[in-house]
Amino acid sequence: MTHLLHRSIKARLPVAVGGKGIEIFDQEGRTYIDASGGAAVSCLGHSHPDVLAALHDQLDRIAYAHTSFFTTDVAERLADRLAADAPEGLGHVYLVSGGSEAIEAALKMARQYFVEKGEPQRRHIIARRQSYHGNTLGALAAGGNEWRRAQFKPLLIETHHIDPCYAYRLQKPGESDEAYAVRAAQALEDKIVELGADQVIAFVAETVVGATAGALPPVADYLKRIRTICDRYGVLLILDEVMCGMGRTGTLHACEQEGVAPDLMTIAKGLGGGYQPIGAVLLSDRIFDAFASGSGFFQHGHTYMGHPMAAAAALAVQEVIRRDDLLQNVRAMGEHLSRRLNDRFGNHHNVGDIRGRGLFQAIELVTDRSTKAPFDPALKLHARIKQEAMGNGLMVYPMGGTIDGRSGDHVLIAPPFIAASRDIDAIVERLGDAVDAAIEDARSG
Numbered sequence: 332m333t334h335l336l337h338r339s340i341k342a343r344l345p346v347a348v349g350g351k352g353i354e355i356f357d358q359e360g361r362t363y364i365d366a367s368g369g370a371a372v373s374c375l376g377h378s379h380p381d382v383l384a385a386l387h388d389q390l391d392r393i394a395y396a397h398t399s400f401f402t403t404d405v406a407e408r409l410a411d412r413l414a415a416d417a418p419e420g421l422g423h424v425y426l427v428s429g430g431s432e433a434i435e436a437a438l439k440m441a442r443q444y445f446v447e448k449g450e451p452q453r454r455h456i457i458a459r460r461q462s463y464h465g466n467t468l469g470a471l472a473a474g475g476n477e478w479r480r481a482q483f484k485p486l487l488i489e490t491h492h493i494d495p496c497y498a499y500r501l502q503k504p505g506e507s508d509e510a511y512a513v514r515a516a517q518a519l520e521d522k523i524v525e526l527g528a529d530q531v532i533a534f535v536a537e538t539v540v541g542a543t544a545g546a547l548p549p550v551a552d553y554l555k556r557i558r559t560i561c562d563r564y565g566v567l568l569i570l571d572e573v574m575c576g577m578g579r580t581g582t583l584h585a586c587e588q589e590g591v592a593p594d595l596m597t598i599a600k601g602l603g604g605g606y607q608p609i610g611a612v613l614l615s616d617r618i619f620d621a622f623a624s625g626s627g628f629f630q631h632g633h634t635y636m637g638h639p640m641a642a643a644a645a646l647a648v649q650e651v652i653r654r655d656d657l658l659q660n661v662r663a664m665g666e667h668l669s670r671r672l673n674d675r676f677g678n679h680h681n682v683g684d685i686r687g688r689g690l691f692q693a694i695e696l697v698t699d700r701s702t703k704a705p706f707d708p709a710l711k712l713h714a715r716i717k718q719e720a721m722g723n724g725l726m727v728y729p730m731g732g733t734i735d736g737r738s739g740d741h742v743l744i745a746p747p748f749i750a751a752s753r754d755i756d757a758i759v760e761r762l763g764d765a766v767d768a769a770i771e772d773a774r775s776g
């Protein structure tokens with residue numbers, strides 16, 4: 332009997348006792364390739380010596396100082412680094428402890444911005460179906476993952492959801508990418524007009540969708556059109572790059588590839604690479620100026636925000652990525668991964684879609700490629716794949732489709748940025764075996 336409440340109460344989990352590079356070791360002496368970075372977290376792999384050294388060094392100086400009394404050199408330096416590398420205009424940094432906290436802060440910043448500007452009537456948040464923004468109540472309200480939200484609905488603030496940009500499922504046969512981008516973005520304009528343009532605070536979206544779709548990039552120009560629509564109505568654009576950001580797609584920020592800069596951007600996971608819990612909101616000069624010339628205060632705060640140990644980890648992780656030119660490796664290995672996935676699954680009867688960017692890629696599973704019909708959710712194909720993969724010494728991140736039946740189970744592959752091509756080959760080989768075994772297992776009941 333364990334006193335620790337696990338996510339899945341009856342699950343019997345292996346005990347992780349060590350990690351090195353892209354591998355994790357358990358108490359039984361088994362080795363697992365960490366091909367999902369946990370959940371797209373461990374971008375430098377495990378036990379990176381430079382990060383460990385930076386953490387020891389910070390621990391020798393000071394582990395904690397409350398941010399209402401002190402700032403620290405390490406938090407200031409991290410903010411400088413993030414601001415210097417941020418998309419244009421995002422020159423200010425708010426440090427928190429994770430992705431959900433970052434989203435909560437971004438939503439409140441967006442609301443306070445309009446209060447400072449004398450538009451307190453603005454109260455609506457628009458987001459997308461099949462999205463995930465975190466598990467705290469505000470973030471859960473913004474998210475559009477029905478499975479995660481359903482039982483908590485009575486506690487959630489009112490939010491409004493439009494369809495995601497999901498070419499594989501929602502683009503019509505014969506519809507060009509351009510026409511689809513126009514139609515998908517039009518849904519936002521229609522929703523803003525329906526709610527009243529002067530009533531809407533912000534639109535929130537993941538630049539590349541993660542947890543609810545594996546790794547789902549938008550079609551070309553969709554986000555540019557979204558940016559234009561937000562500007563037309565004075566609505567703020569919040570891009571959630573908690574999962575897809577900090578180099579995972581091959582550029583530091585995924586939105587760089589879209590040619591779009593948001594007003595607020597959330598980052599976490601790869602920011603600290605799992606060495607410490609850390610997240611951040613990058614905010615625009617416009618929002619910062621409204622606070623600075625208004626109340627002079629952001630009405631928010633957490634005990635562990637700007638934590639020196641977390642800042643030290645993130646600074647070290649980001650310095651190693653830059654020094655070792657790891658984004659170049661993400662792009663090269665991303666291409667290799669894409670080729671290997673296409674070799675292995677391109678003609679697979681049960682793989683409908685292979686998608687993603689950089690080292691953020693996914694396969695979506697279907698019972699039949701021609702009908703795109705998902706597997707029966709009761710079969711829990713994703714859980715079977717996870718179990719088979721772990722049995723094969725492989726960590727990938729499989730998730731179920733959404734309960735409205737509009738998408739299939741999918742598997743996210745998000746290995747550390749230090750992966751080599753032989754690692755990618757081993758990952759795809761083991762994944763192939765796990766997928767086939769899981770489907771066989773599901774069919775035989």
Ligand code: PMP
Pocket residue numbers: 370429430431432434463464465466537541542571572573574575599600
């Ligand atoms: N936003 C996105 C896009 C995420 O993928 C996640 C976590 N999977 C979160 C927010 C929440 O982050 P955390 O689990 O660190 O609270």
